[in-house]
Amino acid sequence: MISRRHFLIGGAGLLLPGCDRLDRNDTFKEGLRAAERLTMAAQRLVTDRHALAREYGPEDISPVFRPNGNVMPQSPDYARLAEGGFADWRLRVDGLVERSLSLSLAQIASMPRRTQTTRHDCVEGWSAIGRWTGVPLARLLDLAGLRESARFIVFHCMDRFGALPYYESIDLIDAFHPQTILAFGLNGRRLPIANGAPLRLRVERQLGYKHAKYLERIEAVASLEGVHGGRGGYWEDSNDYEWYAGI
Amino acid sequence: MDRAEAVSEVPERVKRHRLPTRLWHWVNAVTVIVMLMSGLMIFNAHPRLYWGEYGANADPAWLQVSATADRGFLTIGSATIETTGVLGLWEDEHGIVRRRAFPSWATIPSSYSLAAGRRWHLAFAWLLALGLIAFLITSLFNRHIQRDLLPRRHELRPASIWHEIKQHARLRFPAGEAAFRYNSLQKLSYFGVIGVLLPLVILTGLTMSPALNAAWPWMLDLFGGRQSARSIHFICAMLIAAFILVHLAMVVLAGPINEIRSMITGWYRIPPARKP
Numbered sequence: 001m002i003s004r005r006h007f008l009i010g011g012a013g014l015l016l017p018g019c020d021r022l023d024r025n026d027t028f029k030e031g032l033r034a035a036e037r038l039t040m041a042a043q044r045l046v047t048d049r050h051a052l053a054r055e056y057g058p059e060d061i062s063p064v065f066r067p068n069g070n071v072m073p074q075s076p077d078y079a080r081l082a083e084g085g086f087a088d089w090r091l092r093v094d095g096l097v098e099r100s101l102s103l104s105l106a107q108i109a110s111m112p113r114r115t116q117t118t119r120h121d122c123v124e125g126w127s128a129i130g131r132w133t134g135v136p137l138a139r140l141l142d143l144a145g146l147r148e149s150a151r152f153i154v155f156h157c158m159d160r161f162g163a164l165p166y167y168e169s170i171d172l173i174d175a176f177h178p179q180t181i182l183a184f185g186l187n188g189r190r191l192p193i194a195n196g197a198p199l200r201l202r203v204e205r206q207l208g209y210k211h212a213k214y215l216e217r218i219e220a221v222a223s224l225e226g227v228h229g230g231r232g233g234y235w236e237d238s239n240d241y242e243w244y245a246g247i
Numbered sequence: 248m249d250r251a252e253a254v255s256e257v258p259e260r261v262k263r264h265r266l267p268t269r270l271w272h273w274v275n276a277v278t279v280i281v282m283l284m285s286g287l288m289i290f291n292a293h294p295r296l297y298w299g300e301y302g303a304n305a306d307p308a309w310l311q312v313s314a315t316a317d318r319g320f321l322t323i324g325s326a327t328i329e330t331t332g333v334l335g336l337w338e339d340e341h342g343i344v345r346r347r348a349f350p351s352w353a354t355i356p357s358s359y360s361l362a363a364g365r366r367w368h369l370a371f372a373w374l375l376a377l378g379l380i381a382f383l384i385t386s387l388f389n390r391h392i393q394r395d396l397l398p399r400r401h402e403l404r405p406a407s408i409w410h411e412i413k414q415h416a417r418l419r420f421p422a423g424e425a426a427f428r429y430n431s432l433q434k435l436s437y438f439g440v441i442g443v444l445l446p447l448v449i450l451t452g453l454t455m456s457p458a459l460n461a462a463w464p465w466m467l468d469l470f471g472g473r474q475s476a477r478s479i480h481f482i483c484a485m486l487i488a489a490f491i492l493v494h495l496a497m498v499v500l501a502g503p504i505n506e507i508r509s510m511i512t513g514w515y516r517i518p519p520a521r522k523p
Contacts, residue, residue, distance in 0.1 A: 126304070205457050
């Protein structure tokens with residue numbers, strides 16, 4: 001006897017192996033990836049490069065801001081830094097810059113800061129609203145002085161997935177966006193470890209995996225090709241996520 | 248009796264569907280199925296729906312698919328039903344028990360990959376959106392929408408709709424001259440899908456984009472926040488899936504060869520009028 005379920009499975013069984021096979025076909029995959037570039041171009045076309053993400057009121061803040069990805073970097077170095085309240089932690093800014101920087105948390109916290117209550121959208125579908133305080137990335141990049149050849153900003157992190165360190169990258173349009181900040185505060189308190197202490201990126205017009213946590217180094221590069229897997233981020237290299245995460 | 252008189256003048260075949268309609272139908276047949284199945288893959292990454300701007304695991308969900316050690320559940324509001332085998336907990340084609348919302352036969356790709364599901368979904372979304380825009384423009388120009396799809400006032404009267412429902416329930420489909428046009432239930436469902444569900448599913452999809460939220464923040468207000476847009480997106484998708492099932496059932500009941508041929512060649516054989 002053929003049940004309805006078996007009938008459906010049989011029907012899908014004809015379609016699905018086809019889709020799965022197509023999904024493994026490099027030419028087809030490249031075709032789908034072309035749509036990703038089209039999406040980025042179209043979104044950049046209709047979005048003013050300084051258009052601000054919506055900022056919310058205090059009453060809109062999520063009761064619990066869900067941490068995601070790594071919530072506690074496993075290295076002994078990180079444990080030691082955390083124990084000392086990140087007093088010994090430094091952020092390096094280097095690569096294609098005129099002056100390399102090495103900044104302590106106190107130095108960063110003493111710079112002109114920006115506080116913004118924004119919505120964090122995970123690629124999985126959930127959203128959380130939090131109030132972030134940090135220093136605009138543009139400020140640090142101006143201090144370091146970007147060289148002409150710099151095209152992307154790479155964020156190197158202290159957490160790992162297995163053997164691979166987390167990292168992310170954005171282009172200069174997002175890097176100099178007024179809401180792109182390096183946050184050390186969440187909801188009026190010091191940034192919790194689960195949310196990326198001591199410092200994390202906020203790049204408000206893209207999905208959550210772009211918002212690198214546990215920062216230790218910011219590098220200006222001309223191309224993403226030489227960086228780790230070459231696709232601009234940990235998830236991009238390991239799981240085929242899109243580099244542009246505007247949708 | 249009117250019908251009987253008309254029979255003699257009713258041609259055997261009519262050109263029912265114009266080329267733009269046929270092209271769009273078959274592009275959509277593929278696109279919408281891909282959108283639905285890849286969308287279910289994306290849903291599997293976080294099988295909970297919320298109202299408002301935010302919503303994550305600590306917040307109350309109005310719909311959720313979940314699993315215990317050996318059973319799957321669907322919860323809508325305060326009602327929970329067991330869905331073991333279909334939703335939440337099911338066996339894949341190798342007999343391995345999986346704890347995911349939608350089963351592998353319903354998703355693209357069949358094994359879990361949010362990245363691949365998104366790649367399919369966001370690429371075919373272009374076909375869906377551009378196809379709809381092209382169809383709407385063409386069909387306004389050739390008056391297909393005004394002439395064939397918009398219900399006339401008298402067709403919207405409750406008595407007229409109730410009559411159609413009874414006719415459909417008895418599987419008495421229009422014949423003779425009446426088969427020239429779409430009946431009121433057809434008009435309402437086609438117009439509902441083309442004029443309401445497809446635009447809504449596209450707009451709520453765009454409202455989930457943080458980049459477009461910055462460009463067009465009014466979209467967030469239109470749908471009551473990003474998580475509301477996500478919920479409406481899912482509801483529209485389910486209604487489109489329901490439309491497809493009913494549509495396929497009607498095609499089968501109304502004579503699949505004639506119906507499918509008319510959507511390929513355009514030519515539709517008019518069913519002879521029934522004896523009164």
